[in-house]
Amino acid sequence: MTATTDGSTGAPRPGTLSPTKRDGSPVRAGGHGPDGEPGAARSAAQAALLAQRTADLAVTNLLSRQDEEGWWKGDLQTNVTMDAEDLLLREFLGIRDERTTQAAARWIRSQQTAEGTWNTFHGGPGDLSATVEAYVALRLAGDEPEAPHMARAAAWVRERGGIASARVFTRIWLALFGWWRWETLPELPPEIIYLPKWFPLNIYDFGSWARGTIVPLTIVSAKRPVREQPFALDELHTDPEHPETPKEAAPVASWDGVFERIDRVLHAYRRTAVGPLRRAAMNSAARWIVERQENDGCWGGIQPPAVYSLIALNLLGYDLEHPVMRAGLESLDRFAVWHRDGTPEEARMVEACQSPVWDTCLATVALADAGLSPDHPALVRAADWMLGEEIVRPGDWSVRRPRLRPGGWAFEFHNDTYPDIDDTAEVVLALRRVRHPDRARVDDAVRRAVRWTLGMRSKNGAWAAFDADNTSPFPNRLPFCDFGEVIDPPSADVTAHVVEMLAGEGGSRDPRVREAVSWLLAEQEPDGGWFGRWGVNYLYGTGAVVPALVSAGVPVSHPAVRRAVGWLNGVQNEDGGWGEDLRSYVDGEWTARGASTASQTAWALLALLAAGERESESVVRGITWLAETQREDGSWDEPYFTGTGFPWDFSINYHLYRMVFPVTALGRYLHGDGLPQRAG
Numbered sequence: 310m311t312a313t314t315d316g317s318t319g320a321p322r323p324g325t326l327s328p329t330k331r332d333g334s335p336v337r338a339g340g341h342g343p344d345g346e347p348g349a350a351r352s353a354a355q356a357a358l359l360a361q362r363t364a365d366l367a368v369t370n371l372l373s374r375q376d377e378e379g380w381w382k383g384d385l386q387t388n389v390t391m392d393a394e395d396l397l398l399r400e401f402l403g404i405r406d407e408r409t410t411q412a413a414a415r416w417i418r419s420q421q422t423a424e425g426t427w428n429t430f431h432g433g434p435g436d437l438s439a440t441v442e443a444y445v446a447l448r449l450a451g452d453e454p455e456a457p458h459m460a461r462a463a464a465w466v467r468e469r470g471g472i473a474s475a476r477v478f479t480r481i482w483l484a485l486f487g488w489w490r491w492e493t494l495p496e497l498p499p500e501i502i503y504l505p506k507w508f509p510l511n512i513y514d515f516g517s518w519a520r521g522t523i524v525p526l527t528i529v530s531a532k533r534p535v536r537e538q539p540f541a542l543d544e545l546h547t548d549p550e551h552p553e554t555p556k557e558a559a560p561v562a563s564w565d566g567v568f569e570r571i572d573r574v575l576h577a578y579r580r581t582a583v584g585p586l587r588r589a590a591m592n593s594a595a596r597w598i599v600e601r602q603e604n605d606g607c608w609g610g611i612q613p614p615a616v617y618s619l620i621a622l623n624l625l626g627y628d629l630e631h632p633v634m635r636a637g638l639e640s641l642d643r644f645a646v647w648h649r650d651g652t653p654e655e656a657r658m659v660e661a662c663q664s665p666v667w668d669t670c671l672a673t674v675a676l677a678d679a680g681l682s683p684d685h686p687a688l689v690r691a692a693d694w695m696l697g698e699e700i701v702r703p704g705d706w707s708v709r710r711p712r713l714r715p716g717g718w719a720f721e722f723h724n725d726t727y728p729d730i731d732d733t734a735e736v737v738l739a740l741r742r743v744r745h746p747d748r749a750r751v752d753d754a755v756r757r758a759v760r761w762t763l764g765m766r767s768k769n770g771a772w773a774a775f776d777a778d779n780t781s782p783f784p785n786r787l788p789f790c791d792f793g794e795v796i797d798p799p800s801a802d803v804t805a806h807v808v809e810m811l812a813g814e815g816g817s818r819d820p821r822v823r824e825a826v827s828w829l830l831a832e833q834e835p836d837g838g839w840f841g842r843w844g845v846n847y848l849y850g851t852g853a854v855v856p857a858l859v860s861a862g863v864p865v866s867h868p869a870v871r872r873a874v875g876w877l878n879g880v881q882n883e884d885g886g887w888g889e890d891l892r893s894y895v896d897g898e899w900t901a902r903g904a905s906t907a908s909q910t911a912w913a914l915l916a917l918l919a920a921g922e923r924e925s926e927s928v929v930r931g932i933t934w935l936a937e938t939q940r941e942d943g944s945w946d947e948p949y950f951t952g953t954g955f956p957w958d959f960s961i962n963y964h965l966y967r968m969v970f971p972v973t974a975l976g977r978y979l980h981g982d983g984l985p986q987r988a989g
Contacts, residue, residue: 352929353923353924353929356928356929356932356933356936357978357979359932359933359936360932360935360936360975360978360979361979362936363932363935363936363939363971363975364679364680364972364975364976364979366939366942366943367679367939367943367944367968367971367972367975368676368679368680368681368943368972369943370942370943370944370968371672371675371676371943371968371969371972372676372687374672374965374968375672375687375690375691378690378694379669379687379690379691379692379693379694379695380665380666380668380669380691380694381665381668381669381672381691381965382663382664382665382668382669382965383664383668383963383964383965383966383968384646384658384660384962384964385660385661385662385663385664385961385962385963385964386658386660386950386961386962386964387429387660387661387954387959387960387961387962388420388427388428388429388430388436388439388959388960389416389417389420389427389439389442389443389446390438390439390442390443391612391658391659391660391661392413392416392417392443392446392657392658392659393417393442393443393445393446394442394482394612394613394616395413395612395616395641395645395659396409396410396413396446396449396450397442397445397446397449397482397485397486398616398619398620398641400449400486400536400538401485401486401534401536401620401623402619402620402623402629402638404629404638405449409657410449410450411450412647412654412655412656412657413446413450413656413657413659414446414447414450414451414452415654415655415656415657416656416657416658417443417446417447418447418458419656420443421443421458421462422435424461424465425440425458425460425461425462425464425465426439426440426462426465427439427440427443427462429958429959429960430891430949430950430960430962431948431949431950431962432890432904432948432949433890433891433892433950433960435465437466437469437470437474437475437476438475438476438478438479438792440462440465440466441466441472441475441479441483441545442479442482443462444459444462444463444466444545445482445483445488445542447459448540448542454544463544463545466545467544467545467546467547470547471545471546471547471548471552472488472489472542472545472546472552473546473547473552473553476791476792477494477495477788477789477790477791477792478791478792480493480494481494481526481529483542484533484535485529485534485535485536485620486535486536486537486538487535487536487537487538488538488541488542489552489553490553491530491533491535492576493553494530495572495575495787495788495789496530496572496575496576496578496579497523497526497527497530497575497789498527498530498531498575498578498579498582498587498590499527499528499530499531499587499590499591499593499594500582500586500587500590501527502524502527502590502593502594502597503590503593506708506709509781509783510781510783510784510787512524513705513708513709513776513779514779514781514783514784514796515779515784515795515796516775516776516779516794516795516796516797517609517705517727517775517776517797518609518611518613518614518775518954519784519790519794519795519796520705521601521608521609521611521613521614521618521727522613522614522617523789524594524597524598525594525598525614525617525618525620525621525622526617526621527590527591527594528591528594528595528621528624528625529617529620529621529624531579531587531590531591532591532624534624567786568786568787568788569788572787572788591625592625594621595621595622595625598618598621598622599622599633601705601726602618602633602636602637603640603723603724603725603726604723604725605636605640605643605722605723606635606636606637606638606639606640607637607640607641607721607723607724608637609724609726609727610662610663610719610720610721610722610723610724610727611661611662611721612641612644612659612660612661612662613661615637615640615641616641618637619634619637619638619641622634622637641659643663644659644660644661644662644663645657645658645659645660646658646659646660661954661959661961662720662721662954663721663722664720664721664963664965665721665722666695666698666718666719666720666721666722666732666736667720667731667732667735668963668965668969669691669694669695669739670695670718670732670735670736670738670739671735671739671965671969671970671973672691672965672968672969673688673691673692673695673739673740673742673743674735674738674739674742674969674973675968675969675970675972675973675976676688676972677739677742677743677976678742678972678973678976678977678980678981679972679973679975679976679979679980680976680979680980682744683742683743683744684743684744688742688743689743689744689745689746691739691743692739692740692743692745692751693745695718695736695739695740696740696750696751696754698718698719698722699716699717699718699754699757699758700715700716700717700718700719700725700728701715701716701757702715702725703715704725704726704727704728705726705727705776706727706728706765706775706776706777709776709777709778709779710764710765710777713760713761713764713765714757714760714761714764715728715757715761716733716754716756716757716758716759716760716761717729717730717732717733717757717758717761717762718732718733718736718758719732720732727775728761728775729774729775730762730765730772730773730774730775730803730807731774731802731803731806731843733758733761733762733810734762734803734806734807734809734810735806735810736758737755737758737759737810737813737814738806738809738810738813740754740755741755741813741814755814759810759811759814759816762807762810762811763811763821764777765777766821766825767780767798767799769799769828770821770824770825770827770828771799771800771801771803771804771825771828771829772799772800772803772804772807772825773797773798773799773800773803774797774800774803774842774843775797776797779796779797779798780796780798780799781796784796792955792958792959793954793955793958793959794955794956794958799828800840800842800843801829801832801839801840801841801842801850801853801854802839802841802842802843802844802849802850802853802854803842803843804825804828804829804857805829805839805850805853805854805856805857805858806853806857807825808822808825808826808829808857808858808860808861809856809857809860809861811861812857812860812861812862813860817860817861817862822861826858826861826863829854829857829858830858830863830869833854833869833872833873834847836872836876836900837851837869837872837873837874837875837876837877838850838851838873838876838877838900838901839851839853839854839873841853841953842953842956843952843953844912844951844952844953845889845890845891845893845894845909845950845951845952845953845960846889846891846893846894846900846901846953846956847889847893847900847901848880848887848888848889848901848909848912848913849909849912849951851873851876851877851912851913851916852911852912852913852915852916853912854873854916855870855873855915855916855917855919855920856915856916856919858870859919859920860919865919865920865921870920871920873916873920874916874917874920874922876901877913877916877917877927878925878927880900880901880902881913881927881930881931882904882905884905884934885905885930885931885933885934886905886906886907886909886910886931886934886935886938887901887905887906887909887910887912887913887931888902888903888904888905888906888909888910888949889901889902889903889909889951890902890903890904890949891950891953891957891960892957894953894956894957895957903949904949905934905938906947906949906951906967907935907938907945907947907966907967907968907970907971908947908951908963908966908967908970908971909951910931910934910935910971910974911935911970911971911973911974912970912974913931914928914931914932914935914974914977914978915970915973915974915977917931918974918977918978919977923978928978931974932974932975932978935971935974935975944967944968945967945968945971946967947962947964947966947967948962949962950962951963951966952966
């Protein structure tokens, strides 16, 4: 069984962890009725009045968050490995400064749990690798091993096998400073840059985020640099004299056994590698890296490829004043969120990524669905900004689709190499809600996006996030890849957003849309939900799929829709909201169970409203929960992580989710039939 946040075992009883009301006081389980007593029912008419007041406050709040250029961006919070690795990068390059170090250390300390660990999502269990990396970062900041918070962390790490049990990426960071031996790490030769795209384990067999990380790491692996530090980490080993506990070999007949033996061959190859070939491979990898640096200096708009690219290029002789290095470091500075939280000392959190395109299209959809005029200046500014972010040049996706013309949007401010299908679908949905003065410009951009999206369909009729047919079974088997997904197969949530977009463009009868609908129906879980790849979890998947199916012409009486409704009714929390803990990715007992959150409650409502359940008790209770938990400023409190980078392994708290999805759900409850509207 899995331990809960209160120390008990098993999945938490729904409704027992409550957020706050508008005045900041706790909401008791069961919600509050008209007389203020928990559990009292509201009528549909009362819920509508509450919904209007709640939506008005939330719309005002959301409008106030828009940048003058037209975009929205909430903080993207992940875990302290981002902060620790940022400090380690600066130490490796010799640019770590005291202000940055101490501000990062304050943030890292603030995220430590009572048992001395660091987790990867709010309320989650301690994570060994995150705890090791946080501990090392605090050692760099001057925290002594004897300090109580450090001693608790070290004891916990030793109890779980020490550094030897941490993931490969953590041990790579430690090897950079002499705290782990390179020889014991999986080999990753730079010569893979020469593997043709049809060959197994070529770099395009990996997902976009993985290849952007792996290519620079091949240089690091070949160079095996060590920048010795003045302190050891003996306190993090179960046996400091013999820290590298050997793993038991996998059976020869298993895939793991096969790849373990391939790794042994690669280690042997390293000893005999031809010098000129290896140097040429590293130089080719460096060219690949430099060609993919974005206009803002980052790589792919995400932090991990950026930090490894900077290390790799530095190892090949790029000094810190080189334009590529300087731009890369400046881009990472823009990932830092500085705050004080009411204290005189500043703290520094590093975002793994920034989400302005995603946040802007979702905010536009929310405000339009909430009743804002389609020609409202805020929506027109947002549409202008999104149109300016359209990607019109080929990227790595064209390796698999060489004849497909570009068109679409990425997630970040600057990322022309990796546009994604999910953002593209949602941007089109957003643009169609705005009455833009240059209708032809919108139509042209949408036409390019639809063409590109249809061209990115995978062989099974569905869509992934970044690539088509990125489904090789081999990359995840590599000993090197022991953390998160490294391939990008189609998912129900992305496919649903595409189906909804294509249906809105008049494509409901298109055979490709019908095939995608059939794929979605086949993906439904026996209990009625859908798996969520990019959001937590079955609530996210179901909240995306049901509106898409209905938009594409599936009747609300269809058995799949009725099963989804029955499932959502059955998993509603006692307080009227919905919630799902990230542990649902690894333990079925947690499916659709957890503290109610604003974003997950909204996802459930979006599905129920699309299914024609506006007058149902479940919807009324859900709307009431949103109203009663709204804060005075029109926002919601949501410390829980409801987004994912990799299911379970890398979790995200999108700070704007708590706004955009409730506003969308409230708007669809108040206006229309529960389906998205288009501008006239």
